[in-house]
Amino acid sequence: MSAIQLMVDEHKNIKRMLGVIRKYCFKVLKNEDVDYKDFYKIIDFVRNYADKHHHGKEEDYLFNRMIEEIKGPAEKLVRQGMLVEHDFGRLYMQNLEKALIAFEKGEEEAKLDIIANAIGYTDLLYRHIEKEDDVVYKFAERSLSKETLEQLDADCEKVEEEAKEKGIQDKYLNLINELESKI
Structure with a gap:
């Protein structure tokens, strides 16, 4: 499988978790029974699967190669677009975690920040x-050399194998299934 197709497939998993997050927030909004500890599981997924595992491949391999080989338009797209959005996502998770801690300390109003940051994400x-x-991916496929795309495939396959040895994919796909079953 190509690295690009792998990243598209990972997006499908991430979108499943986004659906979970939205449903959890709706339960909070309706004042239904919610296991707020599940939000920590969501943060773990976002930080370790969506960000470290998935965004890691983009940032360490794809985006760097786009900037090096395509230059101008790729650099603007990556630095002023994709990387900025990755950082905003990290900020939402930091703020979600702070809101959860405040809620655990009895600050009922922190529910607003839980919903706002989770939905913002x-x-x-x-x-x-x-x-x-x-x-972005289509631009990369059209613009990067065949050799660069082959090297990207090899690098991402190595990342996948290392993650598989650690059980990363299974852990987080099982987590999605677990949380989907609760909503």
């Missing part, structure tokens, strides 16, 4: 994924 990521799938 989902909105950002849905749009981000659409841009990557429809624009």
